Amino acid sequence: MDWKHAINDFKHYLQLERAMSANTVEAYHDDVTKLRQFAEPQDIPPDTITPKNLQDFLVWINGFGLSAYSQARILSGIKTFYLFMSLEHGLIENPTALIQAPRLGRKIPDVLNIMEIDNLIAAIDLSTPEGMRNKAMLEVLYGCGLRVSELVGLKVSNLFLDVEFIKVIGKGNKERLVPIGSQAIKYLRIYLEEVRVHQKIKPGSADFVFLNRRGDPLTRVMIFIIIKELAKAIGLNKKISPHTFRHSFASHLVEGGADLRAVQEMLGHESITTTEIYTHVDREYLHSVITQYHPRS
Incomplete structure (x- = not known):
């Protein structure tokens, strides 16, 4: 089997199966x-x-200066490829079985404190239709802990605001119900009923919640730009992205005493291990409080 056909088959397997x-x-x-x-x-x-061969390959990619995280991710993709080769093409021996990924430290995600989030949202110019949309968008992003792909893909038909839930499509097209708070509901309704209702919407885009001025769904890149510009406007010297709001949502829940299993469900994590990173964030927060306020620190 040649590489071209093997990779094409692999791609179809990932898409369809x-x-x-x-x-x-x-x-x-x-x-x-x-x-x-x-x-x-x-x-x-x-x-x-x-x-x-795989050991030599790892040495080869290491020569490009890739981080340990990037190398581990590439190896993970290759392991999935050879699992596919075993299942679909009868490969008897999996060459990745004994190959270990680079050892990684656990990276604690960057988060915003509540005041920083309030300042970012307060910097939005509400005198424009785009401003009202951005206000609703960031309230939903932070209030529900969504991934940016889940935000841009959010559908009007999946809003159940009367019972304070929304349905989102997460990784692997998996659906989950996420609670939505009163603040996010308030500004989402204002946007839908007072701004979006007056827009000319492109065919095929009517069910998407957040639209640009041309009536198309917002892109991931546009949301990055909106957040970067707000950070610049308030002089926030942190490297932030839409995902920072998701990290902040989770860490603030854990700081407030939320059950980790509930946070896992809301974030759509398959494994509780992924969610446990926020207990580390919580400990970092507690440590910073002691350092700042305890007289013996």
Whole structure:
């Protein structure tokens, strides 16, 4: 089997059988393409790769200055590829079975405190239709802990504001119900009933909640830009993104004593281990409080 056909089959497997999002499929495709770029010049087909070849490949990508996290992610994609090769193409020996990823420290995500979030949202110019949309958008982003892809894909038909829930489509097209608070509901209703209702909406976009001035759904990039400009406006010297609001949502819940399983459910994490990172954030917060206020610190 040659690399081109193996990678195409793998891509179809991820799309059809694993129901992964387009972004995730593309990331896996890029990972395996890197292995192809290493192996093809040496005339090594995908079904004859050995553990020694993979060790050499890891040395090769390390030479490009990639971080341990990037190398681990690439190896994870390649492990998934060879799992697919075992399942779909009868590969007897999985060459990745004994290959270990680089050891990683657990990275604690950056978060905003409540005052910083309030200041960011307060900096929005509410005299424009876009400002009212942005206010509703950030209230939902922080109030529900959504991923940016879940925010841009949010549908009007999935808003159940009377019972204070929204339905979002997460990773792998998995649906989940997320509670939505009164503040987010208030500004979402203002946007829907007083701003969006007057927009000319492009065909096929009527069910998307957040629209640009042309009547198309907002893009991920546009949301990044909006948040960066607000941070600049208030002089916030932190590197933030839409995901920072999700991290802040989770860490503020944990700081307030929320049950970790409930936070896991709201975030849509498959494993509680992923959610446990926010207990580390909580401990960092407690440590900073002691350092700042305790007389013996």
